[in-house]
Amino acid sequence: MKVGIVGCAGRMGRMLVAEILAGDGVTLIGGTEHGESAFLGQDIGGLAGLDEAGIVVGSDTDALFSKADVVIDFTLPQATIGHTQGAIKHGTALVIGTTGLGNEEQAAVAKASNSVAVIQAANFSVGVNLLLALTSQVAGVLGNDYDIEVLEMHHRHKVDAPSGTALALGQAAADGRGVDLEAVSKRVRDGHTGARIPGNIGFATLRGGDVVGDHSLIFAADGERLELTHKASSRTVFARGAVRSAKWCENKVPGLYSMRDVIGL
Numbered sequence: 089m090k091v092g093i094v095g096c097a098g099r100m101g102r103m104l105v106a107e108i109l110a111g112d113g114v115t116l117i118g119g120t121e122h123g124e125s126a127f128l129g130q131d132i133g134g135l136a137g138l139d140e141a142g143i144v145v146g147s148d149t150d151a152l153f154s155k156a157d158v159v160i161d162f163t164l165p166q167a168t169i170g171h172t173q174g175a176i177k178h179g180t181a182l183v184i185g186t187t188g189l190g191n192e193e194q195a196a197v198a199k200a201s202n203s204v205a206v207i208q209a210a211n212f213s214v215g216v217n218l219l220l221a222l223t224s225q226v227a228g229v230l231g232n233d234y235d236i237e238v239l240e241m242h243h244r245h246k247v248d249a250p251s252g253t254a255l256a257l258g259q260a261a262a263d264g265r266g267v268d269l270e271a272v273s274k275r276v277r278d279g280h281t282g283a284r285i286p287g288n289i290g291f292a293t294l295r296g297g298d299v300v301g302d303h304s305l306i307f308a309a310d311g312e313r314l315e316l317t318h319k320a321s322s323r324t325v326f327a328r329g330a331v332r333s334a335k336w337c338e339n340k341v342p343g344l345y346s347m348r349d350v351i352g353l
């Protein structure tokens with residue numbers, strides 16, 4: 089598999105470069121950044137803290153998609169739209185880790201998945217994907233007497249809230265209960281909010297320091313509380329899952345796949 093990385097100088101981009109260069113089974117064929125990036129022309133191995141890889145950061149996205157079998161995207165929602173177009177044009181599979189996609193960007197992802205295999209996950213860690221499955225199961229068993237709250241904490245640089253993973257966990261809880269998340273989600277509480285509305289799924293967001301990603305599901309009833317928690321201490325888990333997804337999509341028919349498909353849940 090020939091793999092390209094868009095956003096290769098970002099925090100996740102560098103992790104992905106390191107994961108691919110250190111592993112086997114896939115070949116890194118290039119990486120891009122946006123046209124104004126200060127990293128253009130720098131060696132991507134050096135940027136990832138490794139020996140020089142002999143590949144420099146470029147900005148020609150079209151050329152990257154034409155050469156790669158699969159491209160991994162951890163960038164920005166607006167950039168991801170452009171990358172879906174590259175995938176369609178060149179028949180290149182796409183692994184998308186970018187979060188915070190709005191309806192327009194998500195529609196572009198869905199469109200690409202008619203032409204190529206697209207693996208999209210709000211969180212590429214195996215542990216979180218198990219947590220998603222457990223969340224649906226627990227929400228289904230416990231029923232409406234248990235108030236569901238989703239709590240997340242991330243580093244101070246994160247720009248979207250709640251995290252994509254928190255929203256995915258809320259969705260998993262709603263699916264388990266058989267309700268529409270949009271109709272029951274309570275994303276913000278401030279001031280005189282009144283009592284909690286039965287059946288709501290609440291979200292709370294914390295930001296600070298270098299926290300890679302903590303997520304908790306709290307199921308609170310009269311007399312007991314069940315909590316499910318996952319803590320990521322290194323971004324490596326996301327990079328490892330994304331590279332595993334890139335390998336998995338070889339010869340897959342077009343479609344929109346999730347990390348749950350990749351790990352066979």
Ligand code: NAD
Pocket residue numbers: 094095096097098099100101120121122125162163164167170184185186187188209210211212213326
């Ligand atoms: P970052 O800001 O460090 O990196 C993003 C990179 O994308 C930057 O280097 C930026 O210059 C580059 N970029 C922007 N526009 C581009 C374009 N048009 N072409 C090429 N490169 C472009 O951010 P990060 O912490 O690496 O996170 C990136 C995204 O991945 C965020 O949405 C974050 O929430 C998400 N993320 C997802 C997971 C997951 O498991 N799904 C894990 C961690 C982060």
